[in-house]
Amino acid sequence: MEEIKKESLNFIEEIIxxxxxxxxxxxxxTRFPPEPNGYLHIGHAKSICLNFGxxxxxxxxxxxxxxxxxxxxxxxxYVNSIKEDVKWLGFEWARELYASNYFDAIYTLTLKLIKKxxxxxxxxxxxxxxxxxxxxxxxxxxxxxxNRPISENLALFEKMKNGDCAEGSMVLRAKIDMxxxxxxxxxxxxxxxKFAHHHQTGDKWCIYxxxxxxHPISDALEEITHSICTLEFEVxxxxxxWTIAELELFPSRQIEFARLNLNYTVMSKxxxxxxxxxxxxxxxxxPRMPTISGLRRRGYTPASLREFAHRIGIAKRDNVIDVSLLxxxxxxxxxxxAPRMMAVLxxxxxxxxxxxxxxxxxVSIENNPEQSExxxxxxPFSNExxxxxxxxxENPPKKYFRLTPGGIVRLKGAYIIRCKNVIKxxxxxxxxxxxxxxxxxxxxxxxxxxxxxGVLHWVSAKHAVEAQCRMxxxxxxxESPDAGDGAxxxxxxxxxxxxxPKIYGEPAxxxxxxxxxxxxxxxxxxxxDTDSTDNQLIFNRTVTLKDAWAKLAxxx
RNA sequence: UGGCCCGUGGUGUAACGGUAGCACUGCAGAUUUUGGUUCUGUAUGUUAAGGUUCGAAUCCUUACGGGCCAACCA
Numbered sequence: 001m002e003e004i005k006k007e008s009l010n011f012i013e014e015i016i017x018x019x020x021x022x023x024x025x026x027x028x029x030t031r032f033p034p035e036p037n038g039y040l041h042i043g044h045a046k047s048i049c050l051n052f053g054x055x056x057x058x059x060x061x062x063x064x065x066x067x068x069x070x071x072x073x074x075x076x077x078y079v080n081s082i083k084e085d086v087k088w089l090g091f092e093w094a095r096e097l098y099a100s101n102y103f104d105a106i107y108t109l110t111l112k113l114i115k116k117x118x119x120x121x122x123x124x125x126x127x128x129x130x131x132x133x134x135x136x137x138x139x140x141x142x143x144x145x146x147n148r149p150i151s152e153n154l155a156l157f158e159k160m161k162n163g164d165c166a167e168g169s170m171v172l173r174a175k176i177d178m179x180x181x182x183x184x185x186x187x188x189x190x191x192x193x194k195f196a197h198h199h200q201t202g203d204k205w206c207i208y209x210x211x212x213x214x215h216p217i218s219d220a221l222e223e224i225t226h227s228i229c230t231l232e233f234e235v236x237x238x239x240x241x242w243t244i245a246e247l248e249l250f251p252s253r254q255i256e257f258a259r260l261n262l263n264y265t266v267m268s269k270x271x272x273x274x275x276x277x278x279x280x281x282x283x284x285x286x287p288r289m290p291t292i293s294g295l296r297r298r299g300y301t302p303a304s305l306r307e308f309a310h311r312i313g314i315a316k317r318d319n320v321i322d323v324s325l326l327x328x329x330x331x332x333x334x335x336x337x338a339p340r341m342m343a344v345l346x347x348x349x350x351x352x353x354x355x356x357x358x359x360x361x362x363v364s365i366e367n368n369p370e371q372s373e374x375x376x377x378x379x380p381f382s383n384e385x386x387x388x389x390x391x392x393x394e395n396p397p398k399k400y401f402r403l404t405p406g407g408i409v410r411l412k413g414a415y416i417i418r419c420k421n422v423i424k425x426x427x428x429x430x431x432x433x434x435x436x437x438x439x440x441x442x443x444x445x446x447x448x449x450x451x452x453x454g455v456l457h458w459v460s461a462k463h464a465v466e467a468q469c470r471m472x473x474x475x476x477x478x479e480s481p482d483a484g485d486g487a488x489x490x491x492x493x494x495x496x497x498x499x500x501p502k503i504y505g506e507p508a509x510x511x512x513x514x515x516x517x518x519x520x521x522x523x524x525x526x527x528x529d530t531d532s533t534d535n536q537l538i539f540n541r542t543v544t545l546k547d548a549w550a551k552l553a554x555x556x
Numbered sequence: 557u558g559g560c561c562c563g564u565g566g567u568g569u570a571a572c573g574g575u576a577g578c579a580c581u582g583c584a585g586a587u588u589u590u591g592g593u594u595c596u597g598u599a600u601g602u603u604a605a606g607g608u609u610c611g612a613a614u615c616c617u618u619a620c621g622g623g624c625c626a627a628c629c630a
Contacts (some may be wrong), residue, residue, distance in 0.1 A: 137558045181559040192628035549591040
């Protein structure tokens with residue numbers, strides 16, 4: 001009998017399996033609760049994969065619920081982008097919901113809370129409330145309005161709802177414990193007045209519940225079994241439980257896990273928003289952004305992001321994931337799935353001097369060595385070719401096995417050539433190379449007996465497709481741009497985007513469509529950018545290939 | 557000077573009182589018509605001190621380190 005080692009569970013899965021086993025629940029229901037006040041980033045992707053993944057794994061479901069309790073900061077634009085991103089990641093929600101769907105229910109429940117004497121209207125100013133709140137190390141003091149009669153609370157709450165009170169003039173507070181060591185429990189604000197237009201409810205309401213109050217109620221009304229959020233909400237859990245208990249609702253349980261941190265980038269919505277607003281990037285979907293839309297435009301696939309989320313795991317300790325893991329995940333996917341193409345990014349012209357000027361020969365090159373069923377394509381070879389400037393050196397260092405004066409090299413899928421003559425301009429810069437091809441060296445029928453160490457990619461000049469290339473690198477030049485004071489913007493990598501206005505690709509690239517991904521042989525993975533037009537093909541570099549030579553050369 | 561949470565190689569994450577494992581990264585080598593892929597090898601770890609136990613990364617205590625908490629934000 002083969003012993004099957006069962007995959008270890010993360011702590012949330014353990015809780016769920018335990019709940020299922022003990023029959024606390026017969027099925028599970030999770031939710032992904034974004035606030036529509038910005039675009040989703042890869043940290044949200046972690047949460048999405050967790051919540052939807054759990055639903056899938058345990059045969060339950062997951063709701064998408066917009067946490068839209070603050071109309072001042074939220075917008076329908078974000079609602080739409082969030083839906084698009086979740087779908088693109090490959091998940092389907094059971095129900096599309098909004099916390100605002102429950103505004104009536106929450107209002108009714110609140111009446112019950114007030115009648116129980118568990119909430120009161122406080123007419124103190126925000127400053128007064130803050131002053132009486134105390135500090136983490138000193139207790140708070142009761143508000144002078146704390147013990148007003150229930151009937152008065154009811155009447156004032158009614159007035160508040162009817163729009164008879166000015167913004168900031170009063171709030172509804174829970175009556176819990178002003179001396180609690182947990183600041184969250186010092187009579188938290190439940191409702192505030194905001195005369196703001198809401199993207200879902202329009203102008204129906206001028207009072208809006210706070211997150212801490214609306215969230216447990218929303219969870220409970222949906223009968224969410226496991227309400228998963230990030231660690232900073234841990235201290236809010238007693239309030240979450242208090243709300244459910246006082247209102248006698250479905251016992252949803254909040255569980256917290258550590259949010260994702262990635263090095264060489266920033267992850268807070270506020271900072272990402274600043275980058276966008278200050279035009280430090282081209283938008284939320286700039287390919288350098290850690291947003292889901294940015295990664296999508298960069299050429300990351302949903303599968304690679306899901307794999308990444310799986311590999312980083314779920315735990316409660318703070319973590320900083322190395323971007324190299326993200327890069328590993330996309331390379332792994334694209335290596336297996338992206339068709340290979342040849343494209344010369346920094347061209348150097350070579351003349352095959354013993355090749356007839358008008359002759360074109362087609363050579364057959366595999367589309368993907370990782371997939372035999374991907375087949376081959378025909379690539380034209382002629383007397384004028386482009387190769388990469390880096391692939392020729394007049395005075396090569398040791399272990400350089402590309403083209404050198406008098407040296408030989410294999411042109412991928414075609415012939416071996418020998419460099420016969422180096423042509424320079426008046427400044428001494430190499431501008432062209434005269435080479436001879438070895439006629440009996442054609443790939444697949446090579447009888448030359450030669451074994452060059454180097455194999456170069458190339459493009460026939462007269463058949464080349466021209467395109468623009470955007471070479472992306474990490475947005476920040478330091479590992480922790482967030483460290484220290486708010487000076488993260490000073491760590492921006494000025495070279496995070498280099499545009500190559502004219503690159504030469506093999507003819508098959510002509511029909512490439514937006515979003516298509518390729519491996520440009522020896523250069524990296526690229527995808528067709530959404531800015532492309534019929535007249536101008538634009539590629540984004542998703543990620544480079546691992547480059548052993550670059551490493552060696554850098555060492556000297 | 558408060559409360560809560562968390563400390564396992566460089567980075568993540570397992571081991572649920574019984575041989576500290578896996579992945580990424582690094583390094584070295586093999587293979588290769590991509591200096592890619594693949595394969596092999598290798599380096600680095602239980603924060604510390606006590607205690608319980610035949611046996612502790614795991615349980616207890618203390619210390620140390622990190623994080624969170626004082627929006628009418630989420």
